[in-house]
Amino acid sequence: MKRVFSSHDPMLAGYLRAVLEEHGIGCIVKNEYLLGGAGELPPTECWPELWVVEDGDEARARAIVEEARPAEAAGERWRCPGCGEWIEPEFGACWRCAGGSPDVPSAGPA
Numbered sequence: 001m002k003r004v005f006s007s008h009d010p011m012l013a014g015y016l017r018a019v020l021e022e023h024g025i026g027c028i029v030k031n032e033y034l035l036g037g038a039g040e041l042p043p044t045e046c047w048p049e050l051w052v053v054e055d056g057d058e059a060r061a062r063a064i065v066e067e068a069r070p071a072e073a074a075g076e077r078w079r080c081p082g083c084g085e086w087i088e089p090e091f092g093a094c095w096r097c098a099g100g101s102p103d104v105p106s107a108g109p110a
Protein backbone atom coordinates (compact mmCIF):
# COMPACT_ATOMS: atom_id res chain seq x y z
CA MET A 1 0.00 0.00 0.00
CA LYS A 2 1.36 3.39 -1.00
CA ARG A 3 -0.20 6.77 -0.42
CA VAL A 4 -0.24 8.76 -3.64
CA PHE A 5 -2.46 11.71 -2.83
CA SER A 6 -4.14 13.53 0.01
CA SER A 7 -6.56 16.42 -0.10
CA HIS A 8 -8.86 18.38 2.14
CA ASP A 9 -11.55 17.60 -0.42
CA PRO A 10 -13.16 14.14 -0.12
CA MET A 11 -14.91 14.67 -3.47
CA LEU A 12 -11.57 15.11 -5.20
CA ALA A 13 -10.09 12.03 -3.53
CA GLY A 14 -13.11 10.01 -4.62
CA TYR A 15 -12.86 11.34 -8.15
CA LEU A 16 -9.17 10.46 -8.42
CA ARG A 17 -9.86 6.97 -7.08
CA ALA A 18 -12.37 6.48 -9.89
CA VAL A 19 -9.80 7.72 -12.43
CA LEU A 20 -7.17 5.26 -11.14
CA GLU A 21 -9.66 2.42 -11.22
CA GLU A 22 -10.40 3.26 -14.84
CA HIS A 23 -6.67 2.69 -15.45
CA GLY A 24 -6.88 -0.68 -13.74
CA ILE A 25 -5.08 0.45 -10.59
CA GLY A 26 -6.55 -0.88 -7.36
CA CYS A 27 -6.84 1.86 -4.75
CA ILE A 28 -8.72 2.90 -1.66
CA VAL A 29 -9.56 6.19 0.04
CA LYS A 30 -8.72 6.44 3.72
CA ASN A 31 -10.32 8.95 6.07
CA GLU A 32 -13.09 9.59 3.59
CA TYR A 33 -15.67 10.02 6.32
CA LEU A 34 -13.56 11.32 9.20
CA LEU A 35 -13.61 15.01 8.40
CA GLY A 36 -16.56 15.90 10.59
CA GLY A 37 -15.36 14.17 13.73
CA ALA A 38 -11.72 15.13 13.66
CA GLY A 39 -11.72 16.57 17.16
CA GLU A 40 -8.23 17.44 18.36
CA LEU A 41 -6.35 16.04 15.38
CA PRO A 42 -4.49 18.52 13.21
CA PRO A 43 -6.51 19.00 9.99
CA THR A 44 -3.92 17.36 7.75
CA GLU A 45 -4.04 14.20 9.89
CA CYS A 46 -7.62 13.54 8.90
CA TRP A 47 -7.59 14.59 5.26
CA PRO A 48 -8.86 11.95 2.86
CA GLU A 49 -5.93 9.96 1.48
CA LEU A 50 -5.72 7.97 -1.72
CA TRP A 51 -3.67 4.76 -1.45
CA VAL A 52 -2.74 2.28 -4.17
CA VAL A 53 -3.00 -1.35 -3.15
CA GLU A 54 -0.01 -2.57 -5.16
CA ASP A 55 3.26 -0.79 -4.38
CA GLY A 56 4.35 -1.33 -7.98
CA ASP A 57 1.53 0.91 -9.19
CA GLU A 58 2.73 3.91 -7.19
CA ALA A 59 4.72 5.74 -9.88
CA ARG A 60 2.04 5.25 -12.51
CA ALA A 61 -0.68 6.28 -10.09
CA ARG A 62 1.17 9.48 -9.16
CA ALA A 63 1.54 10.40 -12.82
CA ILE A 64 -2.16 9.79 -13.44
CA VAL A 65 -3.14 11.82 -10.37
CA GLU A 66 -0.97 14.74 -11.48
CA GLU A 67 -2.62 14.58 -14.88
CA ALA A 68 -6.17 14.23 -13.59
CA ARG A 69 -6.33 16.65 -10.71
CA PRO A 70 -8.13 19.89 -11.53
CA ALA A 71 -6.02 22.72 -12.90
CA GLU A 72 -7.17 25.14 -10.23
CA ALA A 73 -5.54 22.98 -7.59
CA ALA A 74 -2.17 23.38 -9.26
CA GLY A 75 0.02 26.28 -8.25
CA GLU A 76 2.60 27.32 -5.77
CA ARG A 77 2.17 26.52 -2.13
CA TRP A 78 2.82 29.50 0.06
CA ARG A 79 4.18 29.81 3.54
CA CYS A 80 2.10 31.49 6.21
CA PRO A 81 3.89 34.58 7.51
CA GLY A 82 2.18 34.11 10.86
CA CYS A 83 3.03 30.54 11.82
CA GLY A 84 5.27 29.23 9.04
CA GLU A 85 2.80 26.55 7.92
CA TRP A 86 2.83 25.55 4.24
CA ILE A 87 -0.57 26.29 2.71
CA GLU A 88 -2.03 24.75 -0.43
CA PRO A 89 -2.52 27.26 -3.27
CA GLU A 90 -6.30 27.08 -3.25
CA PHE A 91 -6.41 28.57 0.23
CA GLY A 92 -6.38 32.33 0.61
CA ALA A 93 -5.77 32.19 4.35
CA CYS A 94 -3.88 29.96 6.76
CA TRP A 95 -5.95 27.10 8.14
CA ARG A 96 -3.84 27.06 11.27
CA CYS A 97 -3.76 30.67 12.43
CA ALA A 98 -6.05 32.34 9.84
CA GLY A 99 -3.19 34.53 8.67
CA GLY A 100 -3.41 36.02 5.19
CA SER A 101 -1.43 34.95 2.15
CA PRO A 102 1.73 36.87 1.17
CA ASP A 103 -0.22 38.29 -1.77
CA VAL A 104 -2.12 40.47 0.69
CA PRO A 105 -0.16 43.65 1.43
CA SER A 106 0.81 43.86 5.06
CA ALA A 107 1.60 46.81 7.23
CA GLY A 108 5.22 45.71 7.41
CA PRO A 109 7.33 45.21 10.52
CA ALA A 110 6.21 47.18 13.50
Ligand SMILES: [Zn+2]
Pocket residue numbers: 080081082083084085094095096097098099
Ligand atom coordinates in the same frame (compact mmCIF):
# COMPACT_ATOMS: atom_id res chain seq x y z
ZN1 LIG B 1 -0.57 30.53 9.92
